[in-house]
Amino acid sequence: MNKHSITGWQKSLGLGICIISAAALIACGGGGGAASPTPEVTPAAPPPTTTNASTLTLIEGTITGFGSVVIDGVRYSDAGTKVELGDNPELKKLATLGDLRTGMRVQGEINKDGVLQNLLINFALVGTVSAIDNAAGSIxxxxxxxxxxxxxxxxTVFDGFNSLSQLQIGDLLKVAGSVAADGGITATRIERRLKEGGELYRLSGPVQTLDASAKRFALGGNSSVTVDYSKAKVLPEGAVIENGKLVSVVATAAPVQSGGQTVLTASAVEVKSRQTPDAKELSIGGQINDFKSLASLRIGDVQVDASSAELKEGTVLADLVNGAQAYAKGSLTAGVLKAASLKVFKPxxxxxxxxxxxxxxFVSIANFKLRGTDVDASQASFSKGKAADLATGAWVSISGQLTASGVLAKTVEILPPPADKPARLEGAxxxxxxxxxxxxxxxxxVQWSDTTKLNPINMSLANLANGVVLVLEGSYSEASGLFTASSVKVIATTGVLKTVGFSGIAFDVTDTGFKVGSNSVVLGQSIKFEPSGTSLADLKNGAKISVQATLSNVEGKATLTATKIEVQKPEKDGEGVEYVYLSGLIADFVSNADFKIGSQKVNASGSGVEFIDGDAAKLASGLKVEIKGSVGKDGTLIAKRVHFMPG
Known part of the structure; x- marks a missing residue:
């Protein structure tokens, strides 16, 4: 991925930070700052926040959905949003909107039009598992x-496993969440990753037993590791390491035994209290931790003094407990938010x-993806359509509950395709x-006519029957409520095996199968492995893979049998820039140089683009593809390879 030295929100924090107004919060719905329960939201809804033209709003919170980006229940437009990954505090990496996942902790900037300008993904910890306590629910x-x-x-959202019992000592984890004053991390997301070499490790917590002369300290709640910062860069510039200050420590190597101690040699130390400069107005949403009194608590990573705050919307002192979701606004001085108001979200x-x-x-109503998130809609109520309308390519709006494996849908609204745009529909x-x-x-x-093109040409639309699988090209009219088909291609009649494709992190790998997200996959008799030289031995827990599988019905149960597996090993171009992968349905297709996957803009017009299972002329809205490419300075994903995926 392309790299930056500093993020946009860091540069512009000094320009001013404003409070999200109460009226804007009500318009947004619930979440980290909502004044009422979250209403149903459709793609045509206006931006959820409106800020003063002379100011910017800084937000910090947890991703709880997409459409565009939902942070603590509040939806923000992501048109033109630049995404960065904060793994390396000295050199941020450009990422894509496709890299965002539920449970991630992010910091963002909202412009005067209510649009996310910049979004930084932060992980509190990266390292290997040393102990697992299933009974206590901790690692x-x-x-x-x-x-x-x-x-x-x-x-807590899990990725690469679905229970603590599947983790093993030595597994590499990336953890997003809030760090308490005792050093404990309440995780909002945990990813198990394959060890590939070159990892940047990270620990976070409050400094204790600081030895400034030896340039060493320990972290609160961690009696095992001593941090050596003698060769570290202290960030931001001018920050000072002091006992009690919350820091994140980054290292290029895991801790090692030295002089009777376990020592982590830091390459950088981030002092969290200096990440946000003093501001007359600031708002923060997140989980309460380290609650001592109204005068001393944390929301997320921000220290809060709410001793003179007005408790809003029925909040009482008894509601202020560790783990409660809260929202506060006030002024920030020396890293402490002096709250003017505070509320705790109730049921x-x-x-x-x-x-x-x-x-x-789409595998079943209980197992499909939306914006890269696993969804179970088996218990949902449906509006403007029915469960049978769910399939790959369907437009939907879902409201539900975040779970460890994805989203449990409570309501599903079937939506029409975007109006007056070329579109592609496929299904029974x-x-x-x-x-x-x-x-x-x-x-x-769908409306067809005598002028609708038909393929194969020897068939007649007059013989169409329920259950036939078609691919349609045409456009939807909001005025008539009809999708007018310009061409129809007959794919199959009922009862034919379907081939599907999906990507993710492998886990629960055995000799007979594995899992990716909510998909349980059986290893077929003859599997093609890619790239050349890859074999079954490369299929390990934590490996990022792309799978093609046949979907069949075995004893009334949907069964996926792998036919092709691509193990996505880290790749770099001649300049050392990492390639990224993004999969999904093409949307808003204008040209090969201008289309989207989800909300991510893609350019696949380059002369050197490699196309697999199709060519450049095949690109169109509604097709499922996997893109390998690099991120340009404007945030566009520049494709190097386009793989047309089944399903």
Missing amino acids: SVFGQTIKITSGGQLP ETALKAMLIGQVTD ISGVDLATKRFSLLGTT
Whole structure:
């Protein structure tokens, strides 16, 4: 990935930070700053926040959905958003919107139009597992305790495993979450990754037993590791390491035994209290930790003094407990927020996970993806359509509850395709009416005519029947509520095996199968491995893979059998820039140089682009692809390879 030396939000913090107004919060719905329960949101909804033209709003919170980006239940437009990964504090990496996942902790900037300008992904800890306590629901990494939340408004999201029992000592984890004054981390997301070499390790916590002459200190809650910062860069510039200050320590190597101690040699130390400069107005949402009194608590990583704060919306002192989701606003001085108001979210204003977009990787109503997030809609109520309308390519709006594995949908609204834009629909049709030349596909009424092109040409649309699988090209009219088909291609009749494709992190790998997200995959008899030289031995827990599999019904259960597996090993171009991978359905196709996957803009017009299972002429809205490329300075994903995926 391309790299930056500093993020946009860091540069512009000094320009001013404003409070999100109460009116804007009500318009946004619930979440980290909402004044009422989250309402239903459709793609046509206006931006959720409006700020004063002369100021910027800084937000910090947890991603709870997409459509565009939802942070603590509040939806923000991501048109033109630049995303960066904060793994290396000295040299930020450009990422894509496709890299965002539920449970990630992020810092962002909102411009005067309510649009996310910059978004920084932060992890509190990166390291290997040293202990697992299933009974207590916690794990230890380099001596630091990570607390798992199994329920409530923000449960810990797992990626690369689905229970603590599947972790092993030595597994490499990336942990997002809030760090308490005792050094404990309440995780909002944990990713298991394959060890590939060159990792940057990270620990976070309050400094204690500082020895400035020896340039060493320990971290609160971690009696195992001593930090050596003699060769470290202290960030931001001018910051001073002091006992009690919350810091993140970054190192190029894991801790080692030295002189009877376990020593982590730091390459950089971030002093968290100096990351946000003094500000007359600031708002923060997140989990309460280290609560001592109204005068001393934390929300996220921000120290709060709420001794003179007005408690809002029925909040009482008894609601202020560690783990509660809260929102405060006031002024920031020397790293402490002097809160003018404070509220704790109650069950009636609970955070909701929201997802808006096109369905991908559909296996069943209980197992599909939306914006890269696993969704189970088996318990959901449906509006403007029915469960049978769910399939790969369907446009939907989902509201539900964040879970450890994704989102448990409570409501599903079937949406029409974007109006007056070329679009592609694929799936089994129903409600065929030969007299009016209409049928239903993905919850959308389709109109055909005598001028509609048909492939194969020896077939007749007059013979269409329910259950036939078609691929349509055309456009949807909001005025008529109809999708007018310009061309129809007959793919298959009912009962034919379907091939699907999906990507993710492998876990629970055995001799007979593995899992990716919510998908359980059986190893077929003859599997093609890519790239050349890759074999079954490379399929390990934590490996990032792309899978093609046949979907069949075995004893009434959907079964995925792998036919091709691509193990995505880290790749770099001649300048050392890492390639990134992004998969999903093409949307808003204008040209090969201008289309989107989710909300990520992609350019695949380069002369050297490699196309697999298709060519440049095949690109169109509605097709599922996996893109390998690098991120340009404007945030566009410049494709080097386009792989057309089934399903």
